[in-house]
Amino acid sequence: MSARPKIIVIDDDPTGSQTVHSCLLLLKWDVATLKQGLLDNSPIFFILANTRSLTAPETERTNREICQNLQRALLETNTQDYLVVSRSDSTLRGHYPLETDVVSAELGPFDAHFMVPAFFEAGRITLDSTHYIETDGIRTPVHETEFAQDSVFGYGHSYLPKYVEEKTAGKIPAHQVKRFTLDIIQKDSTTALMDLKENVCVAVDAQQQADLDRFSQDLLTTASQGKKFLFRSAASLLTSLAALPPQPIAPDKMASYTRNQKPGVILVGSHVQKTTRQLEHLLKQPGVAGLEVDVARLNSDLTRASTIVAEILSQLASAYAAGQTAVVYTSRQELVFDDVDTRLAFGEAVSSLLMDIVRGLPRDIGFLISKGGITSNDTLSKGLGLTSARLLGQVIPGVSVITTGEEHPHFANLPVVLFPGNVGGDDAVTAAFQRMAAA
Structure with missing residues (x-):
């Protein structure tokens, strides 16, 4: 052959x-x-x-x-x-x-x-x-x-x-x-x-x-x-x-990529029930601070996005200064839309808001976890402005970690965890967080 x-x-x-x-x-x-x-x-x-x-x-x-x-x-x-x-x-x-x-x-x-x-x-x-x-x-x-x-x-x-x-x-x-x-x-x-x-x-x-x-x-x-x-x-x-060999750094050693033992940020956009259960589990852990983005406010007035972003970034800066990993998550209630196109357009507005938050993150965060497929794609392409990224491996089964690379203008060598919306048990996001924060 x-x-x-x-x-x-x-x-x-x-x-x-x-x-x-x-x-x-x-x-x-x-x-x-x-x-x-x-x-x-x-x-x-x-x-x-x-x-x-x-x-x-x-x-x-x-x-x-x-x-x-x-x-x-x-x-x-x-x-x-x-x-x-x-x-x-x-x-x-x-x-x-x-x-x-x-x-x-x-x-x-x-x-x-x-x-x-x-x-x-x-x-x-x-x-x-x-x-x-x-x-x-x-x-x-x-x-x-x-x-x-x-x-x-x-x-x-x-x-x-x-x-x-x-x-x-x-x-x-x-x-x-x-x-x-x-x-x-x-x-x-x-x-x-x-x-x-x-x-x-x-x-x-x-x-x-x-x-x-x-x-x-x-x-x-x-x-x-x-x-x-x-x-x-x-x-x-x-x-x-x-048919690849085992990844270079084992999953339970992925904290070796975390920058300077600093706290991270966790971004949760996915709305499937599995994600909501994982979020509830995560918010009970020590060392995290939950910051809710009330998307219903955005639904009634799209011009409120900049106000919401400023509020979240202020809260996030306080949590980060206190040595906590901020968990920024969209509100969980299911909103009703007239048609599919309206729903997709609103999803884009929410994603745009989340990406404004990503661009405003402290430059020296230790790691970033992005929960949800669409959220993760936007985090890489829009929030971080990447053209390409190198995949490092998995931190837990089915959950990958990439690096921004040393040439990134704002977040050089930042490990980013790409967490699908529908993967893992109730403690899965917690497990990924604990592995990345272990250093």
């Missing part, structure tokens, strides 16, 4: 790197920046498209721009051996099939696109083509969870062929979805893979990492023989495709 292909991940929020390390996260996708990713020593890099926060037209435009620039970057770097992954949520939320359709149109044709939503660190497994969340030994079909009720990306099926039929509005009927169940992927699947053609949709089972390790080897073997595949996956497939 030829050398391992470069794995190009177009990520719909900044948390898909949650099972790998030592690679680049790109927050811009001009040709020069994409060439930086292609020429990097790591076998994998991520393009943080953040499309889960965008409308469908914006998502289409963003993916098309990325793919067209990627075509040029591949040509100019003479990169011929590569795989493209449209990384999305392990609870099936996101712009499917829009994103894979655009990638297929721009970078195809492909022989197949694979649905691989497994993410083992968060208990997301797929058995007999049905996707589950497994918590404390109890498996719940994902359509019976809060995630399926998402006001933008809701759905009614956990059985992946029916999910595909639902999301494609019947364009791909359930009976046309190929099913790669455990009995297929746990043995040699190369013959089945070689038979795929015409961008057929394939639902892939996975119960443990070893399943995807084996399957990835067969994928790479068939790709080296000329098959062209596209992936719609969560994070665990990336672990197997990249």
Whole structure:
């Protein structure tokens, strides 16, 4: 088999790197920046498209721009051996099939696109083509969870062929979805893979990492023989495709990246129930000061943003001077909007407010934890103004740490924890905080 292909991940929020390390996260996708990713020593890099926060037209435009620039970057770097992954949520939320359709149109044709939503660190497994969340030994079909009720990306099926039929509005009927169940992927699947053609949709089972390790080897073997595949996956497939050694600094030693043993700041934007429980647990811990951002005030008058920012930064400065880590969190009550576009626009206004807070943080904070995918993407690209970042590894399972780098004009070498909204038990954010603050 030829050398391992470069794995190009177009990520719909900044948390898909949650099972790998030592690679680049790109927050811009001009040709020069994409060439930086292609020429990097790591076998994998991520393009943080953040499309889960965008409308469908914006998502289409963003993916098309990325793919067209990627075509040029591949040509100019003479990169011929590569795989493209449209990384999305392990609870099936996101712009499917829009994103894979655009990638297929721009970078195809492909022989197949694979649905691989497994993410083992968060208990997301797929058995007999049905996707589950497994918590404390109890498996719940994902359509019976809060995630399926998402006001933008809701759905009614956990059985992946029916999910595909639902999301494609019947364009791909359930009976046309190929099913790669455990009995297929746990043995040699190369013959089945070689038979795929015409961008057929394939639902892939996975119960443990070893399943995807084996399957990835067969994928790479068939790709080296000329098959062209596209992936719609969560994070665990990336672990197997990249096949990296252990991260340089162990998770329980990540405080070695914390600057000067200073307190940090924790930013909480995600509104899923899991995040709210984690926030409640965190606020009971010693050494933290909770600062609530009442977004209802913003809802009634968007001009109040600067007043709210000034209030929070004043409170934060007091907490920091007292040696406390400030926890800045948006109010938890669910607001009601007339339509999806209004909700997304308000979300952007809240994010803009939070980014004003990030830009006003004390320059010497020890670390920053960002909770929520959209919040994390905005923290990196807007709050910190990064074009790219180097992934250090994970502080707890499924939760990555990046560094701003030594050239950052305001926050040089700041470790930033990217914490997905839907990962971990009630004590998970507390655990990440305690590890980063251990120094």
